[in-house]
Amino acid sequence: MQKQKKRSVAIAQIVISILAFFWVIPIIFVILQSFRAEGGQFVSYFIPKQWTFDNYAYLFTNNDGWNYGQWFLNTLFVSIVAGSISTFLTIGVAYALSRLQFKLKGFYLRFALVIGMFPGFLSMISIYYILKALNLTNSLWALIIMYSYGAALAFYVQKGFFDTIPQSLDERAQIDGASRWQIFRKITLPIAKPIIVYTALGAFTGPWMDFIFAKVVLGNNQDKWTVAVGLFTMVSAKENANALFMSFAAGSVMIAIPITILFIWLQRFFVEGVTAGSVKG
């Protein structure tokens, strides 16, 4: 019995280790490339022969018009604003659909489900023309609109969470004298912290990582680019590809840092059993 248990644990460990190795390899590769001093996109070895910080420095010294610092700030700005708007919309819609009774609610639920099955970029071209007609292209605000317009349709997980918060808590608060807003603010939101963190993370990482929408909306104005668009352009031109590859890697590492920190920081909110003890279970 004991032996068998040990063996299956060992097998699991081995499988996980192999998988982890394959997953970590590309990341390690990119990090190593970002410190490589000798040039060239394609080299036949893994570990750099000479180490340097120049690749990072290059990004911020604004050589040749590659304005990485600006892109970074743009991305941060767009992600924070779009992330906040989407989070607010998603949580608000999910709460309303979970708690309030209104006409056409059932229709909206089904409608959202069907619409949600189409990939987001299907609407990209039409939205691009709408934005163009409104004279909004080539701006970060256009991108923010692009990222947040769908938030009101992506509420299913959040609604599911709100549904698990007992109705009697709302009723109890109602009798205590709380208004709808107070119930939402003081009772529901604190309990819903994990789902809000989950939503916010998703809403932030979406724009942070996105390439396709940014590419469509932002056009040729380098100052308005996000990191994804900028980095791609850096290495997509043939004459640059070889020279800038290490800086491209450095840029990729830089963009991963904030999001890694964010995940580590927000992780503690994902505590289990937040509603424990509220009602008899």
Add this chain to the structure above:
Amino acid sequence: MVKMSLEHIRKVYPNQTIAAIPDYNLEIDDGEFVVFIGPSGSGKSTVLRMIAGLEDISGGEFKIDGKVMNDVEPKNRDISMVFQNYALYPHMTVFENMAFGLRLNKVPQEEINRRVKEAAETLGLDPYLDRKPANLSGGQRQRVALGRAMVRDAKVMLLDEPLSNLDAKLRVEMRSKIGMLHKQLGNNMIYVTHDQVEAMTMADRIVLIDHGVIQQVGTPSELYNNPGNKFTAGFMGSPSMNFLNVVFKKDHIETVDGKVKLELPKYLAKLLKDQGYEGKEVIFGIRPEDLHNEPIVKETYPNATIKVQLDLVEPLGAETMLYFHVNGEPFVATTNTREVLRTGDEIELTFQISNSYFFDPVTELRIHAEGTEVYPSPTKEESDLANAKGTELEGTKNSGKY
């Protein structure tokens, strides 16, 4: 001083063709402890929630001290409520849970501290004020829920099956605590339960509901000793009353096939005769505790003794429950026999026939003598039809409102 009245209260849930509560009338006096009791789904909680303001009232008027409260917000009704599942705020400490309502009402901090402390002392919650609900036992959570309602100092306290999630011992303890609380606070309490021991022990008045229709209102002993119809008679008392369809013949009753024959005392025979049941079918009801196997009872009612074969014997210590069938109907007898009986034994049981009840087989109303006072319970037909009456339109009409 609070006097509450429910006048023709009606509840139809949206898109329903049947009324949950067809027509509910009740007056509750100041300081009264009223218990709503009924089987599950009988609508007792619905009425409570309408009083609380958590459920819209579809028709009729609910008044507190003569003022119509139908559209008044729950917070302005001066009520507090204890929920069956406690409904504690999980992210707040016990103190904050109790103080929440007071804070919303802008009660000064000192006053909050004083009231919470007082309630905590009464309920023995002092040591737990800083804990979160997750770290409390079931009984402690229930006490917090009670405390929360207490600090509000509301004129009306509503309790929705507050003890049903506790174990038997705690239930007895909390029962007396709630009783004490009522004496101490002197407010109106409306208590919903399906446990008749709670109802019998705590209530000033019991309101027995079935399918949203009030079957009988009265003191616990009135409901137990003087039921108005078969439903009340069958619901109150545990185990419940035994019923048998019999035919009344001159001085005795017997089953249709004539196998079981019980002689009636003269006054009972006269009652049935006077009410015109001679030769007709009636429902005979007798409580389990009025069936005896002691010889002395048999001597008193020699012609009301039958032979039965026991299906099951349940010794409870002080008493023994005997299960058997009479003419195909399941019967229970609660005897305090010392005799050791076994399943399958054949014994003689005597009906203490003077304690029996008779009901009309159609209306299921109790058959009683002229001049004796019996609660005007609804007939079976009235109960059955009340919910469906004229609701089809209402259901659609109300559905738009929600």
